Amino acid sequence: MTDRLEPAPRDDLFAPPEPGTLSRPAPQPQPVPPAHPYAAGPGLVTPVPAVGQQAGTDRPATPEPSAGHSTTEPPGVGDREPAARPPARRPRGGGAALVVAALVAGLVGGVVGDRVSDRVDPDRPSDAALPVSGTQGDGAPAAPSRPAGSFADIAAGVLPSVVSLEVRREEGVSTGSGFVLRADGYILTNNHVVAGAATRGDITVAFADGSEHPAELVGATADYDLAVVRVEARDLTPLVLGDSDEVVVGDAVLAVGAPLGLESTVTAGIVSALHRPVQAGEAAQTAFIDAIQTDAAINPGNSGGPLLNAAGEVVGINSAIAQPPGSMSATGSIGLGFAIPANQARHTAEQLIETGRATYPVIGVLLDSTYRGEGVQVATEAQQGQAPVTPGGPADQAGIRPGDVILAIDGRPVSMSDELIVAIRARQPGDAVTLRVRTGEEERDVRVVLQEQASQ
Known part of the structure; x- marks a missing residue:
C-alpha cells in the first residue's frame, strides 16, 4: 500500500x-577535477572554502593613502630650521678601552658558553638532572594511561571502529562517517552519505589505521536516513x-x-x-x-x-x-x-542486512498541513486520488474519520504533523498506540495497531 x-x-x-x-551535516564535498565541473546533487552540500580562505575571514589589504593625504609633518613644524647639534666629543682613550672591553666580554662569553655546553651535553652525566613528565623513576618512558570511563579512554577504545566514507561520482566526491556494526565487514552510516552510490558511484571506506577498502551498498532507506555498506574484511571490532x-x-x-x-x-x-x-x-x-x-x-x-x-x-x-x-x-x-536513536538504528539495520530494504509503521491517514489549531487534523478530502482515511486501515478500524483532530499519542500532546509522524515512526509495525481523538466537541481515546509500510 x-x-x-x-x-x-x-x-x-x-x-x-x-x-x-x-x-543534514552530511557529506563533505571535495574539490572536483577540472574535467568534471562540480554539480551539487542529492547528499552534497556547498563546498567549504579552502583552509585559510574561508568566507568572511580574509584579511583586508593594507589601505592605500587617500588622495590629498600628507605624509609630511604638521604645518609650522616642518618649516623650522633644525636645531644646531653640539660638536661631537672625541673620546679620551675610550677607543682602546672599548676594544679591550669587547675582547674581555667575548672571552668570558666563550668560557660561559663552553661551561653551559658541558652541562647540556647528553653524553655527560649530570647531578642536576630533573625528572621529565612521562618517564618512570628510572627515566624510562611510561605508558600513557587515562582513567577508565574518561573521554580519552572512550575515544581510544572506539576510534579503531569508526570509519570515513568517500563516494566518488561523475558529479564530484562526497564524504561522511560510519562505524563497524559486525566483525564480518558490515558498516552503518546515513543514507544521504551514500545516496549517490545507489545508481552509480564507488564507495571507499577508510579505517583509522590508514587502510582503505572498496565497499558495496547492502541496503538503504531514505525514510530513516540509514544505510548499510560492506567491505571484504574480517575480524573487525564492532561498536x-x-x-x-x-x-x-x-x-x-x-x-x-x-x-x-x-x-x-x-x-x-x-x-x-x-x-x-x-x-x-x-x-x-x-x-x-x-x-x-x-x-x-x-x-x-x-x-x-x-x-x-x-x-x-x-x-x-x-x-x-x-x-x-x-x-x-x-x-x-x-x-x-x-x-x-540507536534503538531505531538497530531495528532498521537488521532489516537492511537481511533484505536490503526497511519498513516503517503507519496508521493510514492523510494529515492536513494547513490546519491551524489544537492538535493535528486528518484531511477532509482526498489528495491525489488518496482517501483521507485508508479504507480498512488501522485508523479506519479504530473509528477515526476525515476531519477528526488527533490531540495526543500515548499521552504525549502533538501540535504539528511532524510530531505525530515522528512519534509513530519511532514505533514498530504491530505495536499498539493510544490516540486521543476529537470529533466535533467530543473527545475519546482509541487504540490503533500500526501497520507495516515498505520504505523508500
Missing part, C-alpha cells in the same frame, strides 16, 4: 521549520549499540567522525533534549527523526558517525544540524546537533 503517514502533499509541507533551519531509551537529558556524550574530511575527530558535549521531531532533507527524500539533541559539535562530514555514552556504547547516529534562519546549507555547528 502507499505511504499513508505523509501529510497531504503541499508545497509548504517540507518548508524549513522556523525560527531555525534543520539540515556496541546501547539502549537509547535509557538516555536522559544531561548525559555526557561523544561524537566521533570525520567533520570537513578530518578523520578520527572527537567532540564532547551532553544530551540537551530528547524526542525532537526533526524533518531533514529534500521533499523527495525526507527523513522523519525522533531525534536525540546534543551540543557536541557536529559538522558536515560527521553524518553517519556514532554518538556515544559514557560507557562507550552507541546511543545515536549523528545525522542533522540546525542552522540560523536564512541559512540555505549546512555551514557548521551552532550547538544543536541531532542523532537517530
